[in-house]
Amino acid sequence: MxxxxxxxxxxxxxxxxxxxxxxxxxxxxxxxxxxxxxxxxxxxxxxxxxxxxxxxxxxxxxxxxxxxxxxxxxxxxxxxxxxxxxxxxxxxxxxxxxxxxxxxxxxxxxxxxxxxxxxxxxxxxxxxxxxxxxxxxxxxxxxxxxxxxxxxxxxxxxxxxxxxxxxxxxxxxIQLEFVDPSDDGEGGGAMFPTGNLVDDLDVPGVGTFKATMINVGIPTVFVNASDIGYTGTELQGAINEDKAALAKFEAIRAHGAVRMGLIKDVSEAAKRQHTPKVAFVAPPQAHTTSSGKALGADDVDLLVRALSMGKLHHAMMGTASVAIATAAAIPGTLVSEAAGGGERTEVVFGHPSGTLRVGAEARQVDGQWTVAKAVMSRSxxxxxxxxxxxxxxxx
The missing domain is CATH 3.10.310.10 (Diaminopimelate Epimerase; Chain A, domain 1)
Known part of the structure; x- marks a missing residue:
């Protein structure tokens, strides 16, 4: 043969x-x-x-x-x-x-x-x-x-x-500029597809909690860590080795996708694993990163953990970093509140592996938020x- x-x-x-x-x-x-x-x-x-x-x-x-x-x-x-x-x-x-x-x-x-x-x-x-x-x-x-x-x-x-x-x-x-990174199509073409900076997201079996749902960089659902039983200092093992936790985050992701207009029914989420992302945010606090490095509360503006393809990411997705930078620049979002509120053009956030500095130029035009660009460095x-x-x- x-x-x-x-x-x-x-x-x-x-x-x-x-x-x-x-x-x-x-x-x-x-x-x-x-x-x-x-x-x-x-x-x-x-x-x-x-x-x-x-x-x-x-x-x-x-x-x-x-x-x-x-x-x-x-x-x-x-x-x-x-x-x-x-x-x-x-x-x-x-x-x-x-x-x-x-x-x-x-x-x-x-x-x-x-x-x-x-x-x-x-x-x-x-x-x-x-x-x-x-x-x-x-x-x-x-x-x-x-x-x-x-x-x-x-x-x-x-x-x-x-x-x-x-x-x-x-x-x-390598410096990257993401030009006009807000979404133009899905979810009605708005940066905030629900029309709100913060919504009450009802997830059967999980609960009802505040969420900022944003279409910029990549569609992302932000929730407060404390509302779902976390501190924002978690490393991969705390989430990825917990099947109940992964199921909870997938439920949040699926219902967030429906509210954002990305899918019509939660059953469609299994065929759309890449988007939206789910991230949980918290105010700064001292903890140890995955490399063993001590991170102080004064080293960052806020803490963010994000899931990608059903698992907690070891650092942070670049597109989610664009979403973080933009949401941090807009007073009233959960990301901005976790960072202490107010207006800003850049933010340093903590992730499981350490920290990242990102910037965004956001402004309000005729009552609608827009972002000209987001900037970050990579290699x-x-x-x-x-x-x-x-x-x-x-x-």
């Missing part, structure tokens, strides 16, 4: 922020996978190693966590004034689907470096030393991201002394490049 050899597809394995994923140029994908549809989804699932009933991704490139089960497709942009189109797929670990409903803010930091290194930016625009500005069209949500990528000796600079909590080693700093690095291999009959 003869067996066909595996298919070799050019790819780059990259870390971006506190995530990592497999990056492809659109033109390098097999023809059937160059367009949205079952062939593309099946191919990416096979690359990652999903669905995996063992939850390990042993037979793929994934890491069996929400931060490592990711694929990115990059192409020269078809949008005026942009350099590249960036499409992000969150691959489910235990179910056969790819969620295309949102962006990955962490991997956004790797898009500019990938584009420069792979010939998608006009070489005349790449300085020998300095910053190269890459205008990115985020195709999942139809938004602009501007990446300022350091270049040294004509090549992307990856090493440096910028430290990012949640990443083991320092690297070169990115190529871990491996070459080819990924998948069985030819796998898609």
């Amino acid at each position: 003869s067996h066909a050899p595996q298919l070799r597809i050019p790819a780059v394995y990259m870390r971006g922020g506190t995530s990592k994923g497999v990056f492809f140029r659109l033109e390098d994908l097999p023809e059937a996978a160059r367009v949205p549809g079952p062939a593309r989804d099946t191919l990416l699932m096979r690359v990652i190693g999903s669905p995996d009933p063992y939850g390990k991704h042993t037979d793929g490139m994934g890491g069996a966590t929400s931060s490592t089960s990711k694929c990115v497709i990059i192409s020269k942009s078809e949008q005026p004034g942009h350099d590249v189109d960036y499409l992000y797929g969150q691959v489910s670990i235990d179910a056969p689907f790819v969620d295309w409903s949102g962006n990955c803010g962490n991997l956004s930091s790797a898009v500019g470096p990938f584009a420069i290194a792979n010939g998608l930016i006009d070489q005349a625009r790449v300085p020998n030393d300095g910053l190269c500005t890459v205008r990115i069209w985020q195709a999942n949500i139809g938004k602009t991201i501007i990446a300022h990528v350091p270049v040294s000796n004509g090549e992307v600079q990856e090493t440096g002394d910028f430290e990012l909590d949640g990443v083991t080693f320092p690297a070169a700093e 990115a690095r190529v871990l491996m490049d070459g080819h990924v291999r998948v069985p030819r009959d796998s898609f």
